[in-house]
Amino acid sequence: HSSQNEQERRYYALFARIFSLEPRNHQEAYEMTRVAFDLSEKYHIPILLRLVTRLSHSRSEVVYGDKRDPNPLRRGDWQDWTLLPANARRRFAALLDIQQDLVREANSSPFNSLTLSPTSSLGIITSGIGYNYVQENINDLDQPPSILKISTYPLPLELIQQLMSAAQEILIVEEGYPFIEERLRGLLGVQDKIIRGKLSGDLPLTGELTPDTVRAALGLAPLPRLEIEEKLLASRPPQLCPGCPHYDTFVALKEALKGYSQATVFSDIGCYTLGALPPLSAIDTCVCMGASVSMAKGGAEAGLFPSVAVIGDSTFTHSGMTPLLDAAAANVNMTVVIVDNAVVAMTGGQPTYATGERLAQICAGLGVAPEHIRQIIPLPKNKEVNSRVIKEEIEYPGTSVVISTRECIQEVKKRAKRR
Ligand code: SF4
Known part of the structure; x- marks a missing residue:
């Protein structure tokens, strides 16, 4: 429910004909994980542990079981892991052979x-x-x-x-x-x-x-509720943090796009997705990791101009590089803005694989002309120069990249606290 769509993983297990376990609380999630490893070893299949939003977004104490050492590593048979058609057919038959065993495991599982x-x-x-x-x-x-x-x-x-x-x-x-x-x-x-x-x-x-x-x-009357006056609890949609570098990039981008009636900004997954909301209202799409670059390429090829992708540094290294390779090879008329906050901010501040100059080197390696890889610093005082740089690259009739680098303000604060 907190993803792009309401995914239902039980269909994956059904499709793959594998075993799936669904816990009702964290204790069961822990215990089922141990059982899942045993079943996986026994039947040589992956086991799917189904977690739902509420369980994943909550915490509780868990009683640990005895510590177990990892199983010794063993090499698999290459014929089981090289899925040439003949091997794939044999493996599928083997998968069908264990289906009744999986039903027996389900019927006797202590979790039911x-x-x-x-x-x-x-x-x-x-x-x-x-x-x-x-x-x-x-x-x-x-x-x-x-x-x-x-x-x-x-x-x-x-x-x-x-x-x-x-x-x-x-x-x-x-x-x-x-x-x-x-x-x-x-x-x-x-x-x-x-x-x-x-x-x-x-x-x-x-x-x-x-x-x-x-x-x-269940046909039961609702429980009494505490009525709260609406104005006492106004809704507060999520926002970029005050001082966030992405804010200044979006302000410069919006300025650069003024006057283009067809301007379309394809964005991606990260804090910067919040640029979709007012007051910025700066992006038009957000679908999945890396989609910004491939959608901007598709948009440009379909005739959209300007076609702009906005993607974070870590999303770019995760899945934005291959579509940029594709775009640069065809020199598609589009501009990729990499909003580089030097960290994986949205998931808690994990290190990023590439920031600043390294991003520029990667883009050059992917085939973007070095003179159309521009670097800017998103600060309010740089708004004019930044929007001019973005506009110049939009006007370049080929693939260009603008790397907008300033560290996430939360990381700056964390570092200051540690000192
Ligand atoms: S966590 Fe960092 S990148 Fe995310 S909104 Fe806040 S300042 Fe911006």
């Missing part, structure tokens, strides 16, 4: 649990964090329902069959896509049972689950 109710006709199938939201609310039901907690994929078929036999009405509570619900309904639906979940509209298809949405799906 089933509690049958002697009194209620309601059965709840829930997975991961959805289980917590169910637990938060079920004590308010008149009768305790049957609950199947699913933590493994392939789905534990035997446990699902037991729950279906015991319940008349099934509520499915799962984060993300209605993965379990779709499988349970199948193409033809389930006869003589009421199935409720995201597909029936009892739970929302968009956004995260919450204890409140699950409570409503």
